[in-house]
Amino acid sequence: MELIESIEIIEQPKRKVMNVSQDIKPHIEVEHLNLYIQGNHILKDINLSIPDKSITCIIGPSGCGKTTLLRTFNRLHDESVDVKITGKLYVDGEDIYAKDTEVTHIRKKMGLLAQRPCSLPMSIIDNVAYGPRIHGVRGRRKLYALARHQLNAVGLWDEVKDRLKSPASKLSIGQQQRLCLARGLAVEPEIILGDEATSALDPISSKKIEELFLSIKDKYTIVLVTHTLRQAKRIADYVAFMYMGELIEFGTADQLFNHPKHQLTKDYIGGGFS
Amino acid sequence: MLKRRLLKDKIARHYMLAATVLSIFILFLIGGGLLWKSLPIMHEKSLWTLLTTSNWRPFKGDFGFASYIFSTLYVTAIAIVIALPLSLLTSIYIIEYASPRILRAFSAVVDLLSGIPPVIYGVWGTLTIVPFISEKIAPHFVEFSTGYSVLAGGIVLAIMIIPLIISILIEVFSAVPKEMREASLSLGATKWQTVKKVVLRKSIPGIVAATVLAISRAFGETIAVLMVCGNFTDLPKSIFDACYPLPALIANNYGEMMSVPKYESALMFAAFLLFFIIVLFNVISRVVLIQIDKRYQI
Amino acid sequence: MKKLEEKIFKCLMIGSTVLILSVLLYILYVIMKKGLPSLSWEMISQLPSGGFYLGKGGGILNAIAGSLYLIFFSVLISLMISVPVVMYLNFTLRRKSRFAAFARLTFDVLFGIPSIVYGAFGFTVMIFFGLQTSLLGGIIAVSLLIIPVMIRSIDEVAILIPNDLVEATKSLGATNYETIKVIVRQLLPGISTAVLLSIGRGIGDAATVLFTAGYTDSIPTSLGQPTATLPLAIFFQLSSPVEEVQNRAYAAAVVLTVIILILSFSARYFSRRFSKNKI
Numbered sequence: 001m002e003l004i005e006s007i008e009i010i011e012q013p014k015r016k017v018m019n020v021s022q023d024i025k026p027h028i029e030v031e032h033l034n035l036y037i038q039g040n041h042i043l044k045d046i047n048l049s050i051p052d053k054s055i056t057c058i059i060g061p062s063g064c065g066k067t068t069l070l071r072t073f074n075r076l077h078d079e080s081v082d083v084k085i086t087g088k089l090y091v092d093g094e095d096i097y098a099k100d101t102e103v104t105h106i107r108k109k110m111g112l113l114a115q116r117p118c119s120l121p122m123s124i125i126d127n128v129a130y131g132p133r134i135h136g137v138r139g140r141r142k143l144y145a146l147a148r149h150q151l152n153a154v155g156l157w158d159e160v161k162d163r164l165k166s167p168a169s170k171l172s173i174g175q176q177q178r179l180c181l182a183r184g185l186a187v188e189p190e191i192i193l194g195d196e197a198t199s200a201l202d203p204i205s206s207k208k209i210e211e212l213f214l215s216i217k218d219k220y221t222i223v224l225v226t227h228t229l230r231q232a233k234r235i236a237d238y239v240a241f242m243y244m245g246e247l248i249e250f251g252t253a254d255q256l257f258n259h260p261k262h263q264l265t266k267d268y269i270g271g272g273f274s
Numbered sequence: 275m276l277k278r279r280l281l282k283d284k285i286a287r288h289y290m291l292a293a294t295v296l297s298i299f300i301l302f303l304i305g306g307g308l309l310w311k312s313l314p315i316m317h318e319k320s321l322w323t324l325l326t327t328s329n330w331r332p333f334k335g336d337f338g339f340a341s342y343i344f345s346t347l348y349v350t351a352i353a354i355v356i357a358l359p360l361s362l363l364t365s366i367y368i369i370e371y372a373s374p375r376i377l378r379a380f381s382a383v384v385d386l387l388s389g390i391p392p393v394i395y396g397v398w399g400t401l402t403i404v405p406f407i408s409e410k411i412a413p414h415f416v417e418f419s420t421g422y423s424v425l426a427g428g429i430v431l432a433i434m435i436i437p438l439i440i441s442i443l444i445e446v447f448s449a450v451p452k453e454m455r456e457a458s459l460s461l462g463a464t465k466w467q468t469v470k471k472v473v474l475r476k477s478i479p480g481i482v483a484a485t486v487l488a489i490s491r492a493f494g495e496t497i498a499v500l501m502v503c504g505n506f507t508d509l510p511k512s513i514f515d516a517c518y519p520l521p522a523l524i525a526n527n528y529g530e531m532m533s534v535p536k537y538e539s540a541l542m543f544a545a546f547l548l549f550f551i552i553v554l555f556n557v558i559s560r561v562v563l564i565q566i567d568k569r570y571q572i
Numbered sequence: 573m574k575k576l577e578e579k580i581f582k583c584l585m586i587g588s589t590v591l592i593l594s595v596l597l598y599i600l601y602v603i604m605k606k607g608l609p610s611l612s613w614e615m616i617s618q619l620p621s622g623g624f625y626l627g628k629g630g631g632i633l634n635a636i637a638g639s640l641y642l643i644f645f646s647v648l649i650s651l652m653i654s655v656p657v658v659m660y661l662n663f664t665l666r667r668k669s670r671f672a673a674f675a676r677l678t679f680d681v682l683f684g685i686p687s688i689v690y691g692a693f694g695f696t697v698m699i700f701f702g703l704q705t706s707l708l709g710g711i712i713a714v715s716l717l718i719i720p721v722m723i724r725s726i727d728e729v730a731i732l733i734p735n736d737l738v739e740a741t742k743s744l745g746a747t748n749y750e751t752i753k754v755i756v757r758q759l760l761p762g763i764s765t766a767v768l769l770s771i772g773r774g775i776g777d778a779a780t781v782l783f784t785a786g787y788t789d790s791i792p793t794s795l796g797q798p799t800a801t802l803p804l805a806i807f808f809q810l811s812s813p814v815e816e817v818q819n820r821a822y823a824a825a826v827v828l829t830v831i832i833l834i835l836s837f838s839a840r841y842f843s844r845r846f847s848k849n850k851i
Contacts (some may be wrong), residue, residue, distance in 0.1 A: 033451070074460055081373060108462030118453040121570075130471070131461040167570055173514040187461055283747035290660035293653045297719060300679045304685070304693045304716075367585035380589070382840065389836045390829065391776020393803040397810065397825050398599045401606065433595055440592075440702055466578035477719045487684065494686020495809065496779040518615070527582045528695070528783045545692035549685060556681050567761050 021133075025050040027191060027221040028073060030110050033087035035068060035077070042068055044245045046087070048189075050238075055213060055222045057232040057253075060242035061268065066225040069242065073223065074110045074193060075103050076155050091192070108135065111184025113197040117176035119168035127168045127179055143229055146255060150182040174205025181212060192216075194224040198231065200263035210235050229269065241265050299403045305549060312543035315536050324543065330507050332530075339508045339547070345424070345517035348510065349499060350492045352428025357436045358485060365443035369402035370469055381444065387437035396501030399430040404502055412514045419514035427517065430498050435488040442487065446480030447473060479563055486559040490552050496521035520544050581777065600829070607826030611820035616827065624789050624800070624809060628816040632824045635805035636792045642801060643775045646714040647767055654722035659752045662730040663738055676727070682720035688779040690717045692746060695783040707758075708777065708795040710785030717780050718770040725769050729762030730755075761842050768839040772832055778803035802828045 013094035017262070026049035035043035043065050050056050058066045068077075075084045077097060088095045094105050108131075120127050128147040135144060147164075151157040157177045160171070168179060177197065184192065194213075213222055214235055224231045232239055239256040241249045241264075249265045250257060260266045316323070327338030368380050408421030450473050457466040474481075503560060504516020505526060523546050531538040618631035622706075694713030703709055733755060741751040756763075763837045787799025789810060802824050809821035821822075 076460065078455055079456070079459070104462045104464055107460055110460065112455050112457070114461035116453060116456065118451065118457045120454065120457065120472055129457070131463075132469055134463045134471075135460060183457075184461065193460075279750070283749040286656075286749035287614065287660075287664065290656040290664060293656040294660050294675060297653060297657050297682075298675055298725065300680050300716060300719070301682050304689065306675070307693055307696050309631075338650070348587060360592065363585045363588035364592055364777070367589050370734065371582070372589075373584065380593075382601075383593060383596055385840060386836050387708050388614075389832045391778075391803060391832060393778045393806050393831055394603060394825055397806060397821075400810070401602055402598075432692070433599075436592060455616050459745070464574065465577060466581065490684040491686075494688060496686065496688040511704075521686065524688055524692060525782055532687050542692060542696070549689045552684060552686065552689075553681055556684050557848075560677075566602045567586070 010113050011102065014138050017047055026050060027091040027092070028223070029088075029225075030072075031088040031090070033069075033072065033085070035072065036084040037066075037080075038082045043072070043086050047246050048240060048250060050221060050223055052221050053218055054237040055153045055217050055224065055235055056240060057098070057230060057236035057237040058223065058225045058240045058242060059214065059232050059268075060248075062227070063244075064226050064242045065245040070193055070195055070223065070225050073191070074107045074112060076110040076112070085129050099251075106193065108187050110191045110193055111179055111181070111187065111189040112193045113176050113177065113184060114191070115196045116200050117173055117180050119171070119179055119237060123165045124168045124171070124179065128182050131183060135187060146186055147182075153185060154178040154182045155208065156182060174201050174208065175203065177201060177209060178212070181209070185216075189220065190254065192219045193221065196225055198228055206231075241267070283287065285465050290453055301553075304493070305546075308546035308549055312413045315539040315543050317360055318335065318536065323340060323377070328507075328509060332527075332534050332537045332540065337536070337543075339544065341507060342518055342523050342544070344506075344509060345503070346493060346521070348513075349427040349431060349503065349519055350425050350481060350489060350515060351425060352487070352513065353388045353431035353435060353492045356432035356487060357439060359441035359487060359516065361436050361443060361484075362481070363557060365440050365447060365474075366469060368440075369444060369447040370473065374379040377444075381441075384437045384440050384444075388441060392434065392495060392498040393501075394428050395434055399426060399467075399502040404431050407514065409518040416514050420504065420516065422502055422506075423514045424510050424517045425513040427503040427519070428497045428513070430502055431492045434495065434498060435492050438491060439484045439488050442480065442484035446477045446484070449480070450476050454569060475538070479566055482559065482563060482566070486555065493555075494521060494552060496525050500525055510550055520548055524548075576730065603822075604831055605633055607734070607822035610823040611826055611839055613755045614822045615820070618788050619791070621815075624805075624820075625812050625817060627789075628814060630807055630820075632800075632802075632820055632827065634789055634791055634800040635802045635824055636827060638785070638799035639705070639775050639802045641792065642710050642785065642799065643715060644773055645707075645727070646718060647770060648791050649711065649715045650722050650770060651763075651767070652720045653719055654726060654766070655756065657723055658726045658730050659718045659756065662733070663752055663755060667735075667782055679688075679723050679727075683724055685715065685720075686779070687717055687777045688782075690714075690782055691780045692778065704796065705784060705786030705798050707785065707792045707799045710781045710794070710799060710801065713780040713784040714777070720776045721773050722766050722770045723820055725764055725766035726759065729759055729765075733758065744771060758786045762844055765839045768835050768842065770836045772839070775801055776828055776832060787806050797846050802831075 022274075028050040029141050030046050030048040033046040034041065047071060058069065071077055072089060073087065074172065077085065085097060089097050089105060091109060094106075094201075095101070096103075111140070117274055118132055122130070125147050128150055129143040132143060132146055136141070147262070148157060151160065156175060159175060168176065169180060170234060192213075198209050200211065210231065213224070216222075217237070224236075236253045239251065239253050240247060241261060243264050249260065249262045258264065324337060324339055324345065327336075329336040329338040330341070335477060368377050372380075376501050403426050404421035406421070407423060407426055408419055411425070412419035412421070452474055454476065455468055458472045459465070463471070499519055500522040503519060505518050505521060505522055506516035507518050510517040523543050527537070527541060529540055547564035615631035616636060617633055619631070620635050621627050621630035621817055624634070657675075661675055666671045691713050694709060694823055697707070698709045726786075737758075738751060738755070745756075781801045781804060785801055787800050787804055788798045789800070793801040805824040806821045806828070809817045809824070812821075813816055820846060
């Protein structure tokens with residue numbers, strides 16, 4: 001009986017999600033995604049729908065492919081040689097892996113927060129204005145207003161308003177990560193991707209970032225790869241559990257943490273392995 | 275037993291320290307030695323006369339270095355103007371756009387090019403560049419040119435310093451963190467925009483350092499330029515005229531040095547000039563780099 | 573508009589790469605074309621007969637042997653100075669010592685000094701000691717030239733040695749000297765690469781030997797005699813009115829180029845082996 005249920009979960013996560021609530025609109029839909037690096041099968045037949053305007057956390061032990069999966073969402077693997085991807089990935093209904101798809105407008109829809117905050121080699125305000133400038137926004141006043149708005153949104157404005165022109169690299173690591181978030185928000189994305197975005201930060205900065213995510217989740221779809229179960233428990237609306245390149249289980253946070261269906265999920269949540 | 279070991283250690287320490295002090299001292303020895311040798315001519319003529327007049331009549335005792343200094347600067351400038359854009363373009367392509375295999379193959383080629391001795395470039399320059407200028411390029415611009423010219427010197431020098439600049443730039447561009455590029459791409463920038471606004475910006479100190487090294491190299495290069503520049507003292511009026519850079523001056527006239535009074539001193543002064551300019555240039559650029567680092571923390 | 577700019581630059585970039593590659597190959601081609609026909613066993617095993625500038629017969633053995641002698645002694649002297657210096661800076665002094673920083677700055681400056689300055693200075697030294705243009709004079713100048721090259725090259729690999737290794741040997745009660753002996757063994761591949769690079773730099777340089785080593789038709793039998801060298805063999809004989817003499821110059825060019833190519837490949841081979849065997 002349990003075996004059949006498990007198969008159902010893996011093969012038809014869509015339906016499972018539908019059962020949870022009919023109102024969930026998937027923003028990103030992954031269909032039969034397979035990824036090979038130098039011939040090694042890294043992501044195995046992933047089928048997943050990321051719900052709109054909520055926080056989805058991808059959890060799993062190290063090496064299970066969470067970061068790799070996240071990076072397929074904004075086609076960051078384009079930059080690596082030896083990577084082969086098959087399958088479909090729909091963002092707002094557009095298959096981003098179809099031939100000849102233009103990639104920059106897709107990436108514009110998504111903001112990426114990497115594990116180690118990486119500020120661009122320019123001043124604080126130029127960092128935030130970088131995205132808009134790239135996409136054609138002109139006018140110093142306009143850019144200034146934009147930057148101010150985003151810096152406010154991430155709670156950095158008061159800390160940096162006197163030194164907007166100083167190099168971004170002089171900020172503390174926690175501030176830099178918030179800066180990266182402001183920078184990502186400045187291009188007005190729809191989706192925010194976080195790749196273990198708080199793992200390099202101290203607890204206070206981590207908390208600030210988590211609070212930011214919670215405060216903006218009604219406007220953006222947020223997908224976070226988290227290494228710690230505790231973070232997922234704190235902020236996730238939906239959780240996807242991965243193991244060895246496969247998507248094992250997907251559901252609301254309540255479902256996955258309190259009533260996990262799959263044995264592996266139970267083991268992981270119970271702390272059996274990490 | 276321990277005593278002997280400690281004795282060996284002591285001797286080794288003293289030897290190493292001596293070698294180090296000696297090596298450092300070489301720099302000051304060279305500067306001091308050349309300066310000392312230049313004193314006779316510096317006493318006879320003022321520094322101003324030496325540097326700004328272009329009368330060069332050793333047998334009459336006239337030593338004006340201006341046209342040699344000018345030639346050196348002219349040839350170096352042409353070399354940089356040719357070499358820098360080409361090196362930048364190629365390095366960017368190799369690192370950002372080409373496959374890793376091409377990178378490896380190209381690095382091997384660059385290594386090879388940097389090892390080729392200047393005299394070989396000189397031979398090649400005489401065989402190919404000089405006639406090419408004389409027959410194919412100059413006729414469009416001037417009435418006559420032997421081909422032995424500022425342009426020939428500039429081209430040969432450029433080919434010599436390109437491998438140097440490229441090898442440094444390749445290292446510099448590779449040092450830009452992958453995450454930085456990804457951050458830019460994730461915002462929706464194209465590869466070219468990322469290169470222009472992020473990679474190049476981050477690499478500015480490295481590019482400056484490479485340029486400084488290249489200029490130093492070009493400035494002091496003797497034999498390759500000597501073979502193609504014409505060795506003619508008059509100030510070159512166009513790039514198709516012959517010129518006479520400082521190193522060539524020293525190299526060509528060492529034989530006659532001893533026969534004319536003050537000639538040796540004059541040539542040593544030329545050598546000291548070269549030494550001084552290059553050391554000064556190196557020190558200044560180092561200071562500039564430290565300042566850039568401090569202010570912009572790129 | 574953006575796309576157009578990217579396309580233009582991409583064209584320029586590929587063009588530039590192709591241009592540079594072609595120029596290298598063209599240089600090798602021209603040198604080989606001119607020199608290979610004249611290259612023969614006689615050419616490399618005989619001395620020039622009848623005077624190097626005008627004499628028609630013979631070969632370039634004087635230059636080959638002279639260069640080899642010259643570089644051999646120069647490298648020897650340079651090793652005796654460079655290795656202790658690098659060991660001192662990296663493993664005897666504290667890593668962050670101010671003196672070490674100053675020393676490195678000096679060596680960087682020395683590295684950038686053109687070879688003609690070394691030649692002129694070498695000449696001054698020779699006069700000071702009353703030497704004639706000779707093998708010894710050349711050795712002095714070339715050693716001075718390659719010491720900074722060797723120091724820089726060995727320093728680059730010495731810096732990579734992790735502190736733990738040094739501390740491990742020291743905590744076994746070894747003296748500084750004994751520690752260094754162990755490290756030197758570790759660094760041998762790096763030192764070999766440095767030697768190869770220095771040979772490449774020193775053997776092909778004309779400006780250092782121009783006033784210091786003289787030139788002659790014969791092979792030197794003592795340090796006090798003048799000696800021919802490959803770069804000067806090319807330089808002096810190229811402008812001769814006699815065709816056979818010119819051919820000797822081209823042959824010397826081929827020999828020099830081949831030596832450099834072999835050295836470059838060996839240096840790359842060694843440095844790759846070194847990084848494979850790193851602890």
